[in-house]
Amino acid sequence: MDYDYELIESVNDSEFEKFRISEEILERDYARSDDADLHRIERLLGLEDGALRPRGPYYLKIEDCRTCGKALQVSDFVLTALNDAGHPREFVAQVLLGDKKIAQKPRHVRCSSCGTLSSGRAQYFMGGYACDDQKA
Numbered sequence: 335m336d337y338d339y340e341l342i343e344s345v346n347d348s349e350f351e352k353f354r355i356s357e358e359i360l361e362r363d364y365a366r367s368d369d370a371d372l373h374r375i376e377r378l379l380g381l382e383d384g385a386l387r388p389r390g391p392y393y394l395k396i397e398d399c400r401t402c403g404k405a406l407q408v409s410d411f412v413l414t415a416l417n418d419a420g421h422p423r424e425f426v427a428q429v430l431l432g433d434k435k436i437a438q439k440p441r442h443v444r445c446s447s448c449g450t451l452s453s454g455r456a457q458y459f460m461g462g463y464a465c466d467d468q469k470a
C-alpha cells in the first residue's frame with residue numbers, strides 16, 4: 335500500500351453525511367477524547383500541542399480491553415494505525431487534519447497498556463474521518 339494522502343479515496347460532503355453519527359448516539363455509545371488523550375495523540379504524531387483541536391471532537395466507540403479492562407481511546411486507535419498497520423505518522427496526521435472526507439472500515443484497536451488486540455472492530459468518528467460499516 336502506498337501511503338500517499340493524495341491517492342486516498344475520498345467521498346463528497348453528501349456521501350460523508352451518510353456516515354455521520356448522531357450527537358445522541360455519540361454521547362451515549364462513544365468515548366470522546368479528553369485533553370490527555372488529545373495530547374497523547376499529538377505526541378504520537380509529532381504535532382504541536384492543540385493541533386488536533388480544530389478538527390475535533392474525536393470519538394471511538396466505547397470498548398474495554400478484553401484482557402486488562404482499560405477503556406480504549408482514540409490514542410490506542412492511532413497507536414494501532416502506526417504500529418500494526420505501519421502507517422507513517424505524517425500520513426495519519428494528514429488523515430485526521432487534512433481537508434479530505436474519508437470513510438473507512440471499522441478497525442481492530444490494540445490496547446496500549448497490555449498489547450491485546452480488540453476482538454471486534456471499533457467504530458469511530460472524527461474530523462473528516464468516518465467509519466463505513468459496510469466496508470469489510
Ligand SMILES: [Zn+2]
Binds near residue numbers: 404450
Ligand atoms: Zn489491555
